[in-house]
Amino acid sequence: MTVEANESYYAVIFSSQRTEGDNGYGRMADRMEQLAAEQPGFLGVESVRDAAGSGITISYWDSLEAIRNWKENPLHQTAQEKGKQDWYHNYNVKICKVERAYSSN
Amino acid sequence: MTVEANESYYAVIFSSQRTEGDNGYGRMADRMEQLAAEQPGFLGVESVRDAAGSGITISYWDSLEAIRNWKENPLHQTAQEKGKQDWYHNYNVKICKVERAYSSN
Numbered sequence: 001m002t003v004e005a006n007e008s009y010y011a012v013i014f015s016s017q018r019t020e021g022d023n024g025y026g027r028m029a030d031r032m033e034q035l036a037a038e039q040p041g042f043l044g045v046e047s048v049r050d051a052a053g054s055g056i057t058i059s060y061w062d063s064l065e066a067i068r069n070w071k072e073n074p075l076h077q078t079a080q081e082k083g084k085q086d087w088y089h090n091y092n093v094k095i096c097k098v099e100r101a102y103s104s105n
Numbered sequence: 106m107t108v109e110a111n112e113s114y115y116a117v118i119f120s121s122q123r124t125e126g127d128n129g130y131g132r133m134a135d136r137m138e139q140l141a142a143e144q145p146g147f148l149g150v151e152s153v154r155d156a157a158g159s160g161i162t163i164s165y166w167d168s169l170e171a172i173r174n175w176k177e178n179p180l181h182q183t184a185q186e187k188g189k190q191d192w193y194h195n196y197n198v199k200i201c202k203v204e205r206a207y208s209s210n
Contacts, residue, residue, distance in 0.1 A: 011201055048159050093207055101199040
């Protein structure tokens with residue numbers, strides 16, 4: 001992801017605990033990552049899940065409007081419903097404004 | 106972590122790729138988590154690392170000043186140096202203002 005330091009952008013932090021079994025999750029997760037990447041204002045995503053099912057996914061967007069549009073995308077809404085019902089014991093979402101960023105290389 | 110929706114608070118997103126082997130990392134990580142929790146303004150932390158060594162740690166703080174003080178803590182600075190030299194292939198840090206949060210339960 002290439003973002004100039006003086007542009008403002010946003011992060012959506014999604015922390016979750018997966019239920020047991022796949023139940024169609026893997027396929028939908030791949031689809032959602034692909035679909036998100038096609039949305040206006042999408043800047044990038046990073047995602048980690050450990051063997052015990054704890055996960056953090058952070059997607060980056062250029063505006064709050066882009067985040068809202070993605071949340072309301074019909075296919076994404078279907079995925080969100082399945083997430084609530086089948087895939088996550090629990091999750092939380094935080095919408096953040098990135099104020100500063102630096103990296104080791 | 107209990108944070109009222111109308112308080113402003115901050116997240117530090119630390120994404121990293123670990124090197125092979127422990128090299129004292131596990132012990133120091135435990136110490137740093139304990140030490141961070143004792144700092145003024147600390148609100149909480151969540152951390153996930155997968156089997157391939159990709160990790161995301163997010164710590165939450167009540168102000169930018171609390172984040173700066175923690176970054177400058179002498180023991181934490183020692184850990185940061187070891188991190189650069191031995192523990193991480195690469196990492197990036199983002200300092201964010203949490204604008205909205207919600208959870209499934």
